[in-house]
Amino acid sequence: MRARLRAEMTEEIKTTARRHLATEGANLSLRAVARDLGMVSSAIYRYFPSRDDLLTALILDAYTALGGSVAAAEGAVDRADLAGRFLAICHAVRDWALANPHEYALIYGSPVPGYVAPTDTVPAATRAVTVLGGVIEDASAAGLLRDDEALPPDAAQDVARVGALIAPHAPLGPLSRALGSWLHLFGFVSFEIFGQLKNAVDVPGPLFAQQMRAQAVYIGLPTA
Amino acid sequence: MRARLRAEMTEEIKTTARRHLATEGANLSLRAVARDLGMVSSAIYRYFPSRDDLLTALILDAYTALGGSVAAAEGAVDRADLAGRFLAICHAVRDWALANPHEYALIYGSPVPGYVAPTDTVPAATRAVTVLGGVIEDASAAGLLRDDEALPPDAAQDVARVGALIAPHAPLGPLSRALGSWLHLFGFVSFEIFGQLKNAVDVPGPLFAQQMRAQAVYIGLPTA
DNA sequence: GCATACCGAGAGCACTGCTCTTGACAGTGA
């Protein structure tokens, strides 16, 4: 019972912190959060040992939310439609980022000064890219991807290392292009969220859709 | 004479602020900068009306430094070697980011909370991408790029709008791919600088080189 | 029933950005 109250309070702190994050930005004020909750700042330290730990909790939540959103979107597509699954992932990332820009900034923006990502954020962080790996792996298993590109040995090693984690049987050429698509995807979303596209592209949606469709073709994923 | 002292002092404040940025991170402390300069915090306000204005000055400097670095690297390559010029741009961006990670984070990371980019940062910010546009424009003028891709009308409009600014005569297909390369480039560099590649790629250099080389081919830039 | 563990409130410390006032100095016109 006490434990349940504690869990509820912890969640309540996180949600109001999220709200403050959305209105104020990354410099989250513990005291302001405490004020909103009608309590004093020191009380928050009963639940989070420091401000960084609160941020870490929010980061972890953001990663799992993004990962879940991506996984859900990809899971709703016909398994045989590999390009469709890829595009679902891309749009899920962008849609989530547009809906939660401050949480996106929290995880994909510049890291907080002294902040070091605890190792327990790693599994949550890699969830989204693992979904992409599943698509590539399925396409590879279906014999749709061929090892059509000769990579330099050192680059091949990098690609193979990532591939071992997300798509162990995929040929390195398409895998390298899929990795590039991932970077392309986040480059686009980051530029859009962080305002780097201002005064250049006013309605980025169509451009995004076209770019990602081209990436699906470039990787070699067949359209259903 | 009075004016020269003032300019020197302004520059000195910026350089120590840059140093603090490199060691402390984005939350720059005016008081700490003042202490390092052997003066009191209020004295800084004679040179910068607020902390945000100091950050704006640093951001502007960072943009021009990056732009200059990119322009210099591209300018050193034989004009006929279009792929070489493209690759010089890519590596200049990454090298500058690796050499000045905190300044990179300042301009391409999550924007500071209340901070709104003054409009005078726009020309400095667009300088680097303008260099890329020059390469595409030259390739187009040399008849090396063909309009080989049919873009959806709305996406074509986005691409054309950017093209009007950086490469007005380039065909939209290659231009769209060049734009994608730009996003790919900054996606890679941001992931590397912000630690998103940790536990996945330990030596990103070769992978970066391979990815950008592939992008040059994908755009259609001929290797010399 | 009682000891234990937990919890919120409050005071306090060192720090921050920023404002205001004060006194010192350099350059200028009479």
Place this chain on the structure above:
DNA sequence: TCACTGTCAAGAGCAGTGCTCTCGGTATGC
């Protein structure tokens, strides 16, 4: 030469911050 003007650094002070510590009160487990 002298007074005036503009610029500058210094210092005090305000409101806010993260964080620590102590002090009562309350629920939990034996």
